[in-house]
Amino acid sequence: MAVRTLKRxxxxxxxxxxxxxxxxxxxxxxxxxxxxxxxxIFSEGLPFVLEAGPQFxxxxxxxxxxxxxxxxxxxxxxxxxxxxxTFGAIGIGTPLGVACAVFxxxxxxxxxxxxxxxxxxxLAGVPSVVYGFFGLVVIVPWIRGQFGxxxxxxxxxxxxxxxxxxxxxxxxxxxxxxAVPREYKEGSLAMGATQWQxxxxxMIPAASSGxxxxxxxxxxxxxxxxxxxxxxxxxxxxxxxxxxxxxxxLTAQIALEMGYAAGAHRQALFAMGMVLFVVxxxxxxxxxxxxxxxxx
Amino acid sequence: xDDNVEISVKNLSLWFGKxxxxxxxxxxxxxxxxxxxxxxxxxGKSTFIKTLDRMNDLVDNVRITGEVIYKGRNILDDDTxxxxxxxxxxxxxxxxxxxxxxxxxxxxxxxxxxxIKDRKALNDIVEGxxxxxxxxxxxxxxxxxxxxxxxxxxxxxxCIARLLAVEPNVLLMDEPASALDPIATSKIEDLLYELxxxxxxxxxxxxxxQAARVATHTAFFLLGELIExxxxxxxxxxxxxxxxxxxxxxxxx
Amino acid sequence: xxxxxxxxxxxxxxxxxxxxxxCASNSAGKLQxxxxxxxxxxxxxxxxxxxxxxxGTRVYVQGGGSSAGIQAVGEGxxxxxxxxxxxxxxxxxxxxxxxxxxxxxxxIAMIVNPKNPVNNLTMNQTRDIFTGNITNWNxxxxxxxxxxxxxxxxxxxxxxxVQTIVLKGGNFAGGIVLSSTGAIRTAxxxxxxxxxxxxxxxxxxxxxxxxxxGAAPTYDNIANRSYKIQRDFFFVTKGDPSGLxxxxxxxxxGAGGQALLKADGLVSISxxxxxxxxxxATK
Numbered sequence: 165m166a167v168r169t170l171k172r173x174x175x176x177x178x179x180x181x182x183x184x185x186x187x188x189x190x191x192x193x194x195x196x197x198x199x200x201x202x203x204x205i206f207s208e209g210l211p212f213v214l215e216a217g218p219q220f221x222x223x224x225x226x227x228x229x230x231x232x233x234x235x236x237x238x239x240x241x242x243x244x245x246x247x248x249x250t251f252g253a254i255g256i257g258t259p260l261g262v263a264c265a266v267f268x269x270x271x272x273x274x275x276x277x278x279x280x281x282x283x284x285x286x287l288a289g290v291p292s293v294v295y296g297f298f299g300l301v302v303i304v305p306w307i308r309g310q311f312g313x314x315x316x317x318x319x320x321x322x323x324x325x326x327x328x329x330x331x332x333x334x335x336x337x338x339x340x341x342x343a344v345p346r347e348y349k350e351g352s353l354a355m356g357a358t359q360w361q362x363x364x365x366x367m368i369p370a371a372s373s374g375x376x377x378x379x380x381x382x383x384x385x386x387x388x389x390x391x392x393x394x395x396x397x398x399x400x401x402x403x404x405x406x407x408x409x410x411x412x413x414l415t416a417q418i419a420l421e422m423g424y425a426a427g428a429h430r431q432a433l434f435a436m437g438m439v440l441f442v443v444x445x446x447x448x449x450x451x452x453x454x455x456x457x458x459x460x
Numbered sequence: 461x462d463d464n465v466e467i468s469v470k471n472l473s474l475w476f477g478k479x480x481x482x483x484x485x486x487x488x489x490x491x492x493x494x495x496x497x498x499x500x501x502x503x504g505k506s507t508f509i510k511t512l513d514r515m516n517d518l519v520d521n522v523r524i525t526g527e528v529i530y531k532g533r534n535i536l537d538d539d540t541x542x543x544x545x546x547x548x549x550x551x552x553x554x555x556x557x558x559x560x561x562x563x564x565x566x567x568x569x570x571x572x573x574x575x576i577k578d579r580k581a582l583n584d585i586v587e588g589x590x591x592x593x594x595x596x597x598x599x600x601x602x603x604x605x606x607x608x609x610x611x612x613x614x615x616x617x618x619c620i621a622r623l624l625a626v627e628p629n630v631l632l633m634d635e636p637a638s639a640l641d642p643i644a645t646s647k648i649e650d651l652l653y654e655l656x657x658x659x660x661x662x663x664x665x666x667x668x669x670q671a672a673r674v675a676t677h678t679a680f681f682l683l684g685e686l687i688e689x690x691x692x693x694x695x696x697x698x699x700x701x702x703x704x705x706x707x708x709x710x711x712x713x
Numbered sequence: 714x715x716x717x718x719x720x721x722x723x724x725x726x727x728x729x730x731x732x733x734x735x736c737a738s739n740s741a742g743k744l745q746x747x748x749x750x751x752x753x754x755x756x757x758x759x760x761x762x763x764x765x766x767x768x769g770t771r772v773y774v775q776g777g778g779s780s781a782g783i784q785a786v787g788e789g790x791x792x793x794x795x796x797x798x799x800x801x802x803x804x805x806x807x808x809x810x811x812x813x814x815x816x817x818x819x820x821i822a823m824i825v826n827p828k829n830p831v832n833n834l835t836m837n838q839t840r841d842i843f844t845g846n847i848t849n850w851n852x853x854x855x856x857x858x859x860x861x862x863x864x865x866x867x868x869x870x871x872x873x874x875v876q877t878i879v880l881k882g883g884n885f886a887g888g889i890v891l892s893s894t895g896a897i898r899t900a901x902x903x904x905x906x907x908x909x910x911x912x913x914x915x916x917x918x919x920x921x922x923x924x925x926x927g928a929a930p931t932y933d934n935i936a937n938r939s940y941k942i943q944r945d946f947f948f949v950t951k952g953d954p955s956g957l958x959x960x961x962x963x964x965x966x967g968a969g970g971q972a973l974l975k976a977d978g979l980v981s982i983s984x985x986x987x988x989x990x991x992x993x994a995t996k
Contacts, residue, residue: 353515353518400888424868
């Protein structure tokens with residue numbers, strides 16, 4: 165009896181080891197793919213950055229198809245453009261998204277929730293080129309009519325990107341608010357707090373780590389978004405002097421010029437990709453740090 | 461109405477959908493006393509006290525008939541200010557539920573939502589409430605630590621302190637010691653003894669010894685009905701109803 | 714399921730290698746043409762007709778821009794490069810045997826919204842608009858409104874053409890950047906105050922092409938060179954073309970090919986006066 169059990173468990177172990185090995189392989193190949201990409205981007209971009217020097221980041225003159233000369237490889241306005249567009253979209257998208265999440269988790273009757281949740285999830289699956297097209301035919305002409313100028317602008321990018329990051333923020337925030345123990349809510353209400361006070365002072369703080377995670381993911385989507393931004397931003401390489409002025413982002417600029425780029429221009433675009441990568445790492449790191457401090 | 465009655469319940473019935481959880485309950489809760497509600501699990505004790513501060517509003521598909529008279533008004537009326545009601549009739553839950561905030565912020569939560577912002581006033585309220593809940597000496601040097609680091613018994617006393625900070629008249633306690641060890645339980649019981657001088661307390665318990673120790677009046681519930689309600693001594697020593705006698709002598713339960 | 718991943722990866726790599734090899738070889742009736750996106754649609758028309766005339770041959774036409782096309786020919790990955798500009802001295806320096814041949818002339822039309830009252834611009838006004846010296850339509854006889862300048866992206870042959878011919882090598886200032894002819898045409902058709910530039914073959918009724926120095930970008934004006942903003946389209950080969958590449962270029966320059974290009978909106982190289990040096994050299 166005892167022997168049989170032992171035997172069976174040994175067979176099981178062999179099977180388990182095989183499965184573990186396969187899972188390890190999968191994990192390793194995923195990590196390897198990431199490092200391969202990092203290595204590729206840095207090996208293409210880093211030599212260029214070293215040759216171009218700090219002017220690559222600080223200069224405002226971007227004339228890559230001219231011959232290589234000092235100052236004509238400056239991505240400063242593009243870098244600033246990426247940050248303006250990303251933070252603006254987060255600034256608009258976060259309060260809207262959290263408000264929607266509170267509504268869905270705490271206020272909406274089940275019937276409304278049954279309609280809204282699938283719609284919001286569907287929004288996440290819409291291809292970005294469709295958002296871009298919507299922006300181009302609806303938002304851009306509206307801005308041009310209301311405020312003049314091109315219409316393609318910082319503001320148009322904010323509107324489109326904030327809509328695009330909403331599903332991410334809403335679905336993760338809703339889940340984290342609904343995961344707040346019921347006892348917290350009861351405890352607050354039983355002391356005579358109103359529903360709104362309970363949401364603001366207990367539910368949202370208790371769900372804050374999930375909400376921050378959703379904002380980080382939204383930020384990642386915003387800064388990495390290419391096609392939709394390309395269509396509505398105007399792609400002018402200059403620091404915008406108003407929110408209705410055109411702007412270019414790192415991703416859009418790479419996509420715009422990669423088709424033609426050769427030689428040093430191509431390297432410069434890889435260097436831009438490298439900068440984008442570093443910026444995303446820094447922002448994600450900071451956000452993680454902030455959320456960790458919040459939890460304690 | 462008798463001056464010594466805090467809450468007067470008349471012909472209260474409650475349904476969850478088609479299931480009748482409370483059947484025609486009438487009871488007068490005396491002021492500044494501890495009243496215990498006993499009975500086997502599922503007899504309606506918890507449902508009953510949740511009706512007294514309208515916490516059943518949070519449950520879908522509930523229907524209530526009858527009256528709950530507090531301060532001369534039927535609190536079941538639609539125009540009752542539920543927020544004010546819950547400020548005056550507070551509840552402590554079976555499982556300690558401090559917020560994931562510091563000890564200080566937990567106690568200051570109630571006063572803050574009711575509009576007190578002055579730092580000095582808040583400090584006084586926090587200290588006073590923690591003292592009343594017999595917790596001050598244990599936590600006075602770590603008010604900014606997370607409340608979740610306290611032991612279960614300390615957490616429950618913190619929840620009581622948190623409630624006292626909003627200066628209620630009535631404390632509803634839903635098996636407040638059932639999740640605690642005997643030492644923590646006896647601390648809570650001592651606390652109840654102190655608190656009844658200032659507050660009307662209604663405690664749900666399935667522990668008859670506890671009821672006998674802390675309560676002046678005891679009500680026995682069975683299957684949604686109030687079987688018997690009397691002074692604690694009478695109920696345990698001279699039960700009038702056979703079912704009460706069977707329960708208090710341990711024949712079922 | 715996940716175990717498939719490494720196998721898939723290998724399969725993709727092998728397929729890519731095979732494809733790469735296929736691109737490089739021009740034998741067995743296959744011809745690789747790559748380069749300017751302005752020339753690309755016209756080359757595709759030529760390729761279709763050429764394949765019908767020569768059964769069994771395949772002509773692959775890829776975009777990528779003039780620079781990429783010239784580089785591809787220099788490296789030997791394409792047999793013919795398409796270019797919407799003359800070959801640069803720096804490119805000749807890298808690949809000394811490059812041989813360009815002009816196949817057609819294309820006008821670059823300055824397009825505005827049909828509601829814009831401006832019908833004429835001088836070459837100097839056009840330059841000042843794109844370099845940012847003129848910023849209001851009333852400076853060129855239009856209404857009082859800011860000029861919304863729309864550019865192509867850096868590396869575009871059309872942008873290169875405008876920079877060379879209109880700006881005389883000066884730099885663009887201001888304006889937004891759109892990445893295709895269609896996008897620019899749509900933007901101009903929606904914006905009363907916009908100005909952009911596209912191949913004259915692509916002008917339609919949704920926009921209005923303005924006269925430059927009194928000349929409209931018509932077939933005749935481009936052919937007789939009175940419409941100044943124009944560039945030659947080139948096919949570039951490494952050394953003298955041979956085999957299928959030679960056949961394709963001969964077909965393009967012949968009556969049939971030129972008629973196709975004409976029907977496609979370009980000006981036939983045989984109709985154009987003062988055909989550039991490179992053209993006469995090959996004739």
